[in-house]
Amino acid sequence: MxxxxxxxxxxxxxxxxxxxxxxxxxxxxxxxxxxxxxxxxxxxxxxxxxxxxxxxxxxxxxxxxxxxxxxxxxxxxxxxxxxxxxxxxxxxxxxxxxxxxxxxxxxxxxxxxxxxxxxxxxxxxxxxxxxxxxxxxxxxxxxxxxxxxxxxxxxxxxxxxxxxxxxxxxxxxxxxxxxxxxxxxxxxxxxxxxxxxxxxxxxxxxHPPFTLEQLPYLVSKAIQRGKTGALFYKKHPTFAVRLMVQRTVFHWWLWGILSLWGQLNEKTMAPFLQWLIERGYSELALQCCSVFLNWYIVQGVRQSSIAEPELLGGQ
The missing domain is CATH 3.90.550.10 (Spore Coat Polysaccharide Biosynthesis Protein SpsA; Chain A)
Structure with missing residues (x-):
């Protein structure tokens, strides 16, 4: 070969x-x-x-x-x-x-x-x-x-x-x-x-060590991932794909509650994230970002589905 x-x-x-x-x-x-x-x-x-x-x-x-x-x-x-x-x-x-x-x-x-x-x-x-x-x-x-x-x-x-x-x-x-x-x-x-x-x-x-300067890029990627997730489901409207792209009521409530419906975001969490970074926990800080990044993803999926009503399929 x-x-x-x-x-x-x-x-x-x-x-x-x-x-x-x-x-x-x-x-x-x-x-x-x-x-x-x-x-x-x-x-x-x-x-x-x-x-x-x-x-x-x-x-x-x-x-x-x-x-x-x-x-x-x-x-x-x-x-x-x-x-x-x-x-x-x-x-x-x-x-x-x-x-x-x-x-x-x-x-x-x-x-x-x-x-x-x-x-x-x-x-x-x-x-x-x-x-x-x-x-x-x-x-x-x-x-x-x-x-x-x-x-x-x-x-x-x-x-x-x-x-x-x-x-x-x-x-x-x-x-x-x-x-x-x-x-x-x-x-x-x-x-x-x-x-x-x-x-x-x-x-x-x-990837470079996590810093707050990366947040706009990470948020942009999360929003894009939500939109392309809706496209994925449009092409393959199965329950397995719905789970993959987090286009379910469960994921909406999960990340909504964990992020306090968007109140915990890249701006409000910035001081805590910086506190972790300064103490050498940049990887942990990045993991903490998943709370609001996943909220952006499920919002992106939902908004794209609303833009194309046939994607809603019972959500």
């Missing part, structure tokens, strides 16, 4: 540099994995991503890159798949730092799954560890909160390319943040594609 590692990116030059340098340091069994390429799709970045790629191309022998107008990660990943030459697509984010045996871990897990099931209708999901250690992310230990129940999370998944084309690639109606990968995952599940864990394919999902 030959891997095409597809990485969409937007204004993340410094993190992308670390991600690509890690992927250039891979060690693997050539009898198991023939080789790999790295496809970077720049989604209309306004920073120096492209100039950095051009200046460092000699140190990035596996990398090819393409550019497009900013239309979101779904379209960017589709372009990467279309340009890929490998038979296996490995999706990673531009802020994921791979360990040296990352590709080997996916290759081993795919071979085991193919042998177990007798076909290639399977994808592997590697282990993602969240970290804010920008200098040495691999020193971060795994945590309970790193667990993800998502069926097809494109931070770290590998799948046969033909399966992606069979279900029609990512839906480019999803232009905002959230759900485009899980929506594709649902279509893959519907044709019988299975999930296989690849615990040795470890990647460190890097």
């Amino acid at each position: 030959f891997f095409s590692v597809v990485i969409p990116t937007y204004n993340r030059r410094s993190l992308l540099a670390k991600a690509l340098q890690a992927l250039e340091q891979q060690t693997y069994n050539t009898e198991l994995l023939e080789g790999y390429e790295i496809i970077v799709v720049d989604d209309g970045s306004t920073d120096d991503t492209l100039s950095w790629l051009e200046a460092n191309q000699k140190d990035l022998p596996h990398v090819r890159w393409f550019t497009k107008e900013n239309t979101g990660p779904a379209a960017a990943r589709n372009l990467g798949v279309e340009k890929a030459t490998g038979d296996i697509i490995l999706f990673v984010d531009s802020d994921l730092i791979a360990t040296p045996h990352f590709l080997q871990g996916h290759a081993e897990a795919l071979h085991r799954a193919y042998a177990q099931y007798g076909d290639d209708k399977v994808f592997t999901y590697g282990h993602c560890i969240e970290t804010c250690n920008l200098e040495d992310p691999t020193r971060t230990p795994a945590k309970i909160t790193d667990f993800s129940a998502a069926f097809f999370d494109t931070k770290n998944v590998a799948i046969a390319k033909h399966l992606l084309f069979e279900v029609g690639l990512f839906d480019t109606d999803f232009k905002g943040y959230g759900w485009h990968d899980l929506e594709l995952g649902l279509r893959l599940k519907n044709i019988g594609v299975r999930l296989a864990k690849a615990p040795q394919a470890i990647g460190y999902h890097v």
Whole structure:
């Protein structure tokens, strides 16, 4: 098998540099994995991503890159798949730092799954560890909160390319943040594609330490996630999707009560969050933000449903 590692990116030059340098340091069994390429799709970045790629191309022998107008990660990943030459697509984010045996871990897990099931209708999901250690992310230990129940999370998944084309690639109606990968995952599940864990394919999902300056961005992402969640439900109006996007009466009351119906928000909680940050608990401060961020999500879902009355469906 030959891997095409597809990485969409937007204004993340410094993190992308670390991600690509890690992927250039891979060690693997050539009898198991023939080789790999790295496809970077720049989604209309306004920073120096492209100039950095051009200046460092000699140190990035596996990398090819393409550019497009900013239309979101779904379209960017589709372009990467279309340009890929490998038979296996490995999706990673531009802020994921791979360990040296990352590709080997996916290759081993795919071979085991193919042998177990007798076909290639399977994808592997590697282990993602969240970290804010920008200098040495691999020193971060795994945590309970790193667990993800998502069926097809494109931070770290590998799948046969033909399966992606069979279900029609990512839906480019999803232009905002959230759900485009899980929506594709649902279509893959519907044709019988299975999930296989690849615990040795470890990647460190890097983000800067939480500060109050990040709050407007986080709130914007939450609102977008609510809107795209409504779109997800419109395309797949099932109870399972309603639970995923939190489009239920239970979630409305849960986050409404916990946030005091929006009274606990990024403004009113700012002093408490700053107090936690100053005492070295930035990760805890970020977790506390989930109270009002989830309230923004369920409001976004509900407001989008009201804008399109056929989405209400009994909520």
